[in-house]
Amino acid sequence: MKVAVVVNCLKIGGMERVACNLSDAFAKQGHNTHLIYLKNRKIEVSPSNPNVKIHLFALQKMVMLSGIGFIWLIISKLLNVIFRKSFVMFFAYAEAIAFSYKLKKLEKEAGRFDLIIFRGQGTFSHIWPLKDPRFVFVCESMLNQSVYGSKSKQMFSWLFSNRHVVCISKEAQLSFMDLIHSFAISCQSISIISNPNNYEEIRKKASALEANIDYHTSPYILGLGRLVGGKNFPLLIDAYHYARNNFGVTHDLVIVGEGREKTAIENKIKKLGLEDCIFLKGKQSNPFPWYQRADLFVLSSKSEGLGMVLIEALACGTPVVATNCPGGVSDIMRGQLSDYLAEQSPESLAEKIVLALKQGDSVLLGPDVAQSLAQFDEKHIVQQYCDTYLPAQ
Incomplete structure (x- = not known):
């Protein structure tokens, strides 16, 4: 054909x-x-x-x-x-x-x-x-x-x-x-x-570290996507701030991506006094090492047609948390993964972040992750x- x-x-x-x-x-x-x-x-x-x-x-x-x-x-x-x-x-x-x-x-x-x-x-x-x-x-x-x-x-x-x-x-x-x-x-x-998705290619690229990239070395939570309103990174920042203040989370937050909301996001980080623990890394031609090296990936979108970033994170062996937003996220976050769906509030998202960090790689165990990946x-x-x-x- x-x-x-x-x-x-x-x-x-x-x-x-x-x-x-x-x-x-x-x-x-x-x-x-x-x-x-x-x-x-x-x-x-x-x-x-x-x-x-x-x-x-x-x-x-x-x-x-x-x-x-x-x-x-x-x-x-x-x-x-x-x-x-x-x-x-x-x-x-x-x-x-x-x-x-x-x-x-x-x-x-x-x-x-x-x-x-x-x-x-x-x-x-x-x-x-x-x-x-x-x-x-x-x-x-x-x-x-x-x-x-x-x-x-x-x-x-x-x-x-x-x-x-x-x-x-x-x-x-x-x-x-x-x-x-x-x-x-x-x-x-x-x-x-x-x-x-070509999972073999994703995992290959996840291991392909580039010499000129400043990869984050401290334990971190990852947000990745265009810095636009629909991706709702301000919610992720608020949830992260709440998790640090109320649950003692010590991970850094790394955000990979570029977009028109960058200045507003930078201003929000400064206003909350989080410059030492939230890092904007810009857009990356190979995002997969960032998934693989993260302890958790968080999707904070207002809506998603599908939510490919969740599939990519899971393929890299990284636990995920997502907002229960309109779109295809629920097609991915099924079975045990549905435990890590949050409401559109800083408190709810923070609670799911803490739960996922506590569970660690056990989030990925069981048949539900494999079944979610198989359909894509x-x-x-x-x-x-x-x-x-x-x-x-």
């Missing part, structure tokens, strides 16, 4: 890593696999399988170099004044033409694709005017029905009407079903297929795609 995975860019981020993982997974199972990215930014993550072919479709650049591209850019910006947050949707009329041209050119050289998988709304919003039965749109997170204001019905209808849609968790599917029922949108199909194994995920979209092959 010939498969293309399409993603917006290849910066360091959860969705981008998942796109690379999915490409690797298809290639490892013997499929002819191509990874397409749409923005000409620095490549920070890439597939590890050398058989994956990588292509840049620089759509915006192609449009701007065309005769009418700049004119359409101006028109799209004017329409954005009238229809809030619509620029990408209108500009996509031009980008879709560029994508179609590049795809046809690639298929002329490499052969016709059987399946083309778009990862994330930020990716398929660039090409939504195209209709192709081979296209599968993967929703990575919970969808906000009011994101486009009064024009939400029209915008979401453009995105999802008559599409093959994949949701990465049961909760993400429920959120999507609420959206399409609210706006009377008819999809061609809706499936649940989670994100793939790359071979299983690839087979689900094949069974769902290519049943005759």
Whole structure:
């Protein structure tokens, strides 16, 4: 089978890593696999399988170099004044033409694709005017029905009407079903297929310490992700502060990631007087040693499409605690792991942190962790795609 995975860019981020993982997974199972990215930014993550072919479709650049591209850019910006947050949707009329041209050119050289998988709304919003039965749109997170204001019905209808849609968790599917029922949108199909993981590769990377990285040497609790509101690192900091003051926790807190909330987080750390025990390490191209060297990983998000960081931490042999937030976290934290789900409060999260530190590696014992990991194994995920979209092959 010939498969293309399409993603917006290849910066360091959860969705981008998942796109690379999915490409690797298809290639490892013997499929002819191509990874397409749409923005000409620095490549920070890439597939590890050398058989994956990588292509840049620089759509915006192609449009701007065309005769009418700049004119359409101006028109799209004017329409954005009238229809809030619509620029990408209108500009996509031009980008879709560029994508179609590049795809046809690639298929002329490499052969016709059987399946083309778009990862994330930020990716398929660039090409939504195209209709192709081979296209599968993967929703990575919970969808906000009011994101486009009064024009939400029209915008979401453009995105999802008559599409093959994949949701990465049961909760993400429920959120999507609420959206399409609210706006009377008819999809061609809706499936649940989670994100793939190569556990052998994760463990290999976890042991690959880099000489120029300042790894933390004192015992620490780890938070990892983009420093944005949805990841709710202020809650983690408050919970950590509460755990130190009320339960005598002596571990440091290490936060790996970058984002627009960094300054606010730094100010919060200073306000609480925690500069000597909370350390911001920035984004890391290889996050897995940080998981493996931590005594505990904590996810403090307000919502998660799935919660891949929990799977990665477990694969590295690290106990986990998570907020019981909307999304796919409950798909992972099942059985004995559900004991380490916290409410969205500093006190509750602190109590679960203390419990997990006390239990140590016993958190990982029993069949529940193995079963949680098995459902996200790359071979299983690839087979689900094949069974769902290519049943005759």
